[in-house]
Amino acid sequence: DTGVSQDPRHKITKRGQNVTFRCDPISEHNRLYWYRQTLGQGPEFLTYFQNEAQLEKSRLLSDRFSAERPKGSFSTLEIQRTEQGDSAMYLCASSLNAPAGARSNSPLHFGNGTRLTVT
């Protein structure tokens, strides 16, 4: 288990630029999640995938945000025309969605995030 990997760890960009982050989940996990965390607050849910299908998006995810998970493996989160308010830690997590009725539970496994600073 190599854990959830995120790249880059830090990104500084100027307002108006586009940025893209990558997340590599734990290989056998079929669910992948994106969260945003600002200083002093807990993570806020943005969106999640089951395999390659994006099943839900939070209202926090404006039209400038887009996420993909081609082939159900790694995922990318793109922010277009960044704003200073986008400055935050962007966290990725993965989990295994156990079959219905299974006794085992599958909590979230988080990466260490990408810290975005928009100047």
Place this chain on the structure above:
Amino acid sequence: LAKTTQPISMDSYEGQEVNITCSHNNIATNDYITWYQQFPSQGPRFIIQGYKTKVTNEVASLFIPADRKSSTLSLPRVSLSDTAVYYCLVGDRTGGFKTIFGAGTRLFVKA
């Protein structure tokens, strides 16, 4: 989605047992209770999950009363390295991934 209430912060000393209580009055029948730990500049890390009564692993214990309206995370003999933010989440089997994490409980362990 069940809302949780935790103390904002707690202080302790090395070697002491720390108990952090979380209230979740609106927990649903199918909800599990999950606790995460987060250090600065890292993602949250799963600690323990339970549904009822008591769960124990190598890191912590989780006590859940019969009415399941609260739960207590117990950390035995804390060390300085246990200084972190602890989040209580209530939700489905994946740990309530859409649940608002809230600000969590900031635990400070002193020497």
